[in-house]
Amino acid sequence: MTLSVPAPLVPPARVLLGPGPSDVAPSVLRALAAPTVGHLDPYFLGVMDEVRAMLRAVFGTKNTITMPMSGTGSAGMETLFVNLIEPGDRVLVGVHGVFGGRMAEVARRCGAEVVTVSAPWGREIDADAMRAAAKGQRFDAIAMVHAETSTGVLTPLAPFRALADELGALFLVDAVTSLGGVPIDVDAHGVDAIYSGTQKCLSCPPGLAPVSLSERAMAKLKSRKIRPQSWYLDLELIGSYWGSERAYHHTAPINMLYGIHEALRLALEEGLDARFARHARHAKALAAGLQALGLELPVPEGSRLPPLTLVAIPEGIEDAPVRKALLQRYGIEIGGGLGDFKGRAWRIGLMGSGSTPRNVLLCLGALHGTLAAMGWKAKGDPIAAAIALLG
Amino acid sequence: MTLSVPAPLVPPARVLLGPGPSDVAPSVLRALAAPTVGHLDPYFLGVMDEVRAMLRAVFGTKNTITMPMSGTGSAGMETLFVNLIEPGDRVLVGVHGVFGGRMAEVARRCGAEVVTVSAPWGREIDADAMRAAAKGQRFDAIAMVHAETSTGVLTPLAPFRALADELGALFLVDAVTSLGGVPIDVDAHGVDAIYSGTQKCLSCPPGLAPVSLSERAMAKLKSRKIRPQSWYLDLELIGSYWGSERAYHHTAPINMLYGIHEALRLALEEGLDARFARHARHAKALAAGLQALGLELPVPEGSRLPPLTLVAIPEGIEDAPVRKALLQRYGIEIGGGLGDFKGRAWRIGLMGSGSTPRNVLLCLGALHGTLAAMGWKAKGDPIAAAIALLG
Helix, strand or coil: CCCCCCCCCCCCCCEECCCCCCCCCHHHHHHHCCCCCCCCCHHHHHHHHHHHHHHHHHHCCCCCEEEEECCCHHHHHHHHHHHHCCCCCEEEEEECCHHHHHHHHHHHHCCCEEEEEECCCCCCCCHHHHHHHHCCCCCCEEEEECEECCCCEECCCHHHHHHHHHHCCEEEEECCCCCCCCCCCCCCCCCCEEECCCCCCCCCCCCCEEEEECHHHHHHHHCCCCCCCCCCCCHHHHHHHHCCCCCCCCCCCHHHHHHHHHHHHHHHHHCHHHHHHHHHHHHHHHHHHHHHCCCCCCCCHHHEECCEEEEECCCCCCHHHHHHHHHHHHCEECEECCHHHCCCEEEEECCHHHCCHHHHHHHHHHHHHHHHHCCCCCCCCHHHHHHHHHC | CCCCCCCCCCCCCCEECCCCCCCCCHHHHHHHCCCCCCCCCHHHHHHHHHHHHHHHHHHCCCCCEEEEECCCHHHHHHHHHHHHCCCCCEEEEEECCHHHHHHHHHHHHCCCEEEEEECCCCCCCCHHHHHHHHCCCCCCEEEEECEECCCCEECCCHHHHHHHHHHCCEEEEECCCCCCCCCCCCCCCCCCEEECCCCCCCCCCCCCEEEEECHHHHHHHHCCCCCCCCCCCCHHHHHHHHCCCCCCCCCCCHHHHHHHHHHHHHHHHHCHHHHHHHHHHHHHHHHHHHHHCCCCCCCCHHHEECCEEEEECCCCCCHHHHHHHHHHHHCEECEECCHHHCCCEEEEECCHHHCCHHHHHHHHHHHHHHHHHCCCCCCCCHHHHHHHHHC
16 A cells, blocks of 8 residues: 655635535634644533534524534435434425435435425425325325525425425425525424434535424434434434434534534624524625626526526537636636536526625626627626615 | 624643543644635545545455545445335344444335344454354345444454355445554455544544445445435445546535645554554553553453453442543543443543553553542552553
8 A cells, every 4th residue: 555645734715606605604613723622521521512502593593402413415315214213204395406306205215105296496395286196194204305406496485384284294494505695593483303404594604404393303203113223323322412402413523513603693693683684685786797798597586596506508508618717717607507407597696604795796707808708798797787776 | 693603622632541532633623724725626636636536545445436425424324225225125234332223214214124133242252153143045235244333343344245146145344443443355255335523543533434435335225226325425426426427416515634644644644554463552552551550441352452441430420420531531532332231331532642652651641640549449550550561
């Protein structure tokens, strides 16, 4: 095994305007580099308590079981299903993008009988369509994606609690690209279980999955006939570490928890309402600029997810060369399309620390420059259109 | 939801001499704070390739499937079992501490029929005892803990490959507290699947779980009748992201991967043989000092795990006050006992960057001072005893 030892890393300073990870605030990066302490150190137990309290505030919940799981957002998704679903349970899943499909797949791997209800990619999931598909039968859980990262669609939560009640089901929500960027209000919406990631609107590097579970969800967990198939994500065991027992389960990712502590602090210092308004304002300015450029936004205005904007790739323009030029010439990352939108759309994220007037103008200018070099003629003045809305 | 926003964290600078996390090198902490790039950024794909190449060198393997999973060491354990074990598979597990017991539990949650073979805590697991328990029957996998973090026992790997061959079984190994601190030589020992953590002898903060799987293990995975019960840890899907396809699975924990890159770099720059010798030398010096203090080491000399030393708590001395005094007065963390050793032993780690002459003397001095304040009389001169072996 001879290997020449690689040089130390000197990562480039990108501007991250894709679907995540998003730009990380300097104080969050600094927090990651603070000295590691032990996972049972009294100091660290205090950090955990503060993280939980701040997460509850950002989720809008009083749920006791509210904490970051030691994995990325997808581990949060798996956490909900392995804990709340038993073999033979019936789960109704709304699918209007990659992540609804993934929930259905994860539920199947838990032995659930899964019924999926589809909506076109780029449109909201409709509670009435799910109601019709349920045919009045009993379901153990319904699951939907609040903010579809693959399409940039935001679906309001309000109609789904009533549906869950009619079916006797738990109400499960994917909030990966909404937490910290748009209102969620877990308790007000009667959400039973929700998960998110850190690398979107919280602007912390990827690696943790905040989750929150209602009393009703915890009652289902406690009444399970067999133990969850995952030991690593077993919420009863993990709850004993995060709770007053402080029972050792696994070694918590200490420095990542420093990072989310600082990211949550920044969100609460800004104020959630101000933060949501900022995301909405910059998304509108970006949209106006993109339309002035002559580009189309496939998602209807009322369904757009402020942190993530879907842009159709116009006829005659190739996907990859544009993204490559943005990255190489301007150091800007935007996202390609997934699934139905692969090669047909870009995804532009203005999330967390990255949702700034500067990034709106930078993105529009760089995209304009890149498309112009490929022969595209702008319809109007994208910068002027954006400025008018930036206030 | 009114919450007064907590102050920014200012974690104390501990000396981490417990069972992990271990002291993190300054350059690793700095690496964590480097600018986050996208998980599909060409720059990051290069980082991934270097991490894999370095991990192969540290594991001593040419296995293609060698990479860090996006979770802590326990996620590495779960990765092996959910991918390699199907319901009804028969698994033979050696149990001589917490982590062998945990492997048995995780295997059961995968639907395996588990046969456990116990050895006393503080002693090695015996391949012949496992052979006897197998009664010549077919097993799909045998699993053992190379370095038992709960007891500080190192069990040589050599006898287990022959046993696996006799039983037609895959050979699974827990190397959480050995990787980077003692030789492993995955290929030479015919290990089929192995996992570790980053927060022990690699001296990177917790949050990643390096794993490596042989061709034989991958053949078992590919011939599964049903898909792994975990989507998050599904190695076929994850292999497509880490492999040449670069297919999106989940968002990799970018900054943690910067950290392990630097930690692996430091290990290879030092040279593995020099690093193993360093761990062995400092463990011997610590042991001599502890014995000069009049303390007993429950693990026989030939079975001791250099990175982690088990020390019996002497008659008349209470566990918690000693650890509290070490932490409060000297900022030193040592570990309490687990399971059979709870309240009866301490665990002192000299791992990775923390395995230094300075920490040997510091630990002995602080323990001497703390015990003396509780009326303990040292048998000899612990510092002199250690110095004699530090060279």
